[in-house]
Amino acid sequence: MLRRERALILRRFAFGETSLVLHVLTPSFGRVHLLAKGAYRTTSRYYAVLDLFDTLELEWSHGTGRELDTLRAGDLAVRRRAIAADLGRYRAALATLELAGLGAQEGQPSPGLFARVERTLDRLAGDVVAPELALLAFELGFLDELGLAPALDRCAACGRRAPAPASPKASSVFSPGAGGRLCRRCAEEARASGRRLLTLATRTLELAAELAARGPEALQGRISVGELEKVRAFVVRFLEYHLESRPRSYSQRPVKVAGLRGSVTP
Ligand SMILES: [Zn+2]
Numbered sequence: 001m002l003r004r005e006r007a008l009i010l011r012r013f014a015f016g017e018t019s020l021v022l023h024v025l026t027p028s029f030g031r032v033h034l035l036a037k038g039a040y041r042t043t044s045r046y047y048a049v050l051d052l053f054d055t056l057e058l059e060w061s062h063g064t065g066r067e068l069d070t071l072r073a074g075d076l077a078v079r080r081r082a083i084a085a086d087l088g089r090y091r092a093a094l095a096t097l098e099l100a101g102l103g104a105q106e107g108q109p110s111p112g113l114f115a116r117v118e119r120t121l122d123r124l125a126g127d128v129v130a131p132e133l134a135l136l137a138f139e140l141g142f143l144d145e146l147g148l149a150p151a152l153d154r155c156a157a158c159g160r161r162a163p164a165p166a167s168p169k170a171s172s173v174f175s176p177g178a179g180g181r182l183c184r185r186c187a188e189e190a191r192a193s194g195r196r197l198l199t200l201a202t203r204t205l206e207l208a209a210e211l212a213a214r215g216p217e218a219l220q221g222r223i224s225v226g227e228l229e230k231v232r233a234f235v236v237r238f239l240e241y242h243l244e245s246r247p248r249s250y251s252q253r254p255v256k257v258a259g260l261r262g263s264v265t266p
Pocket of ligand 1: 155156157158159160182183184185186187
C-alpha cells in the first residue's frame with residue numbers, strides 16, 4: 001500500500017554501506033520507520049533531500065507487520081538551512097525533535113504535534129525569537145498536546161481562578177502530581193495529606209501561562225534571561241515528572257541558558 005505525506009525526520013541512522021533508516025513524524029500516521037535504500041549514493045533520488053529540520057514530502061510502501069516501511073520517493077517541501085548554522089538554534093531544534101519522538105506513536109495520527117513541531121522549526125529558522133524561548137514554548141505546547149498542560153492561572157484541584165499576586169515577589173504552591181497550581185485552601189489540604197508540593201514565584205507561573213496562551217513572540221524582549229531560566233527549570237521539571245525520564249538532549253545540556261546576558265535576544 002503506497003502512502004504519501006508530509007514528514008519531519010526525528011532520527012536517522014546509517015544502515016549498511018549506502019542506506020539510511022529514518023524515524024519520521026507524519027500528521028496522519030504518527031511515527032513511521034522507513035528504510036531509504038541507497039540514500040547515500042550520489043545517484044539516489046533522495047540524495048541531499050533527507051535532512052533533519054526540513055519538511056519533506058515522502059512516499060513509502062507500507063506493509064502490516066513489517067518493522068520498516070520502504071521509502072519510494074522523497075521531495076523537499078520546506079528547507080530550514082539556517083538552523084544548522086547556529087549552535088543555539090541547532091540544539092533547540094534537536095531537543096524539539098527528541099521530545100516529539102517521545103510523544104509520537106506508530107499509527108497514531110498526530111496532526112497537532114506535527115503542526116507544533118513545524119511551527120517551532122520555522123521559529124528556529126527565523127530570527128524573531130530566541131531559540132530558548134521557542135523551545136520553551138514548544139515544551140509547553142507538547143504538554144498540552146499530551147493532555148498534560150499544567151494549570152497555571154487557576155487551581156488544579158478546585159478549578160478556581162488564582163488571585164492576582166499581592167506583590168511582585170509573591171509565591172504560589174504548585175503540585176506536579178495534582179497537575180498544577182493550587183489555591184491556598186487546596187494547598188493546605190494537599191499538605192495535610194502529605195503530598196509533595198513546590199513553592200514557585202507566582203511571576204514564573206504567570207510568564208509560563210502567557211507563553212502558552214500567546215506564543216513566544218509575545219514575550220520576546222520582555223522576559224529577562226533570569227526569568228526565562230526559572231520558567232524553563234519549572235517546565236522541564238514538570239515534563240520530567242510526567243515523562244518519567246530525562247530526554248537525552250536535556251542531560252547533555254544544563255537547563256541553564258548559557259551565553260546570554262541582559263534581555264533575551266534572538
Ligand atoms: Zn483550589
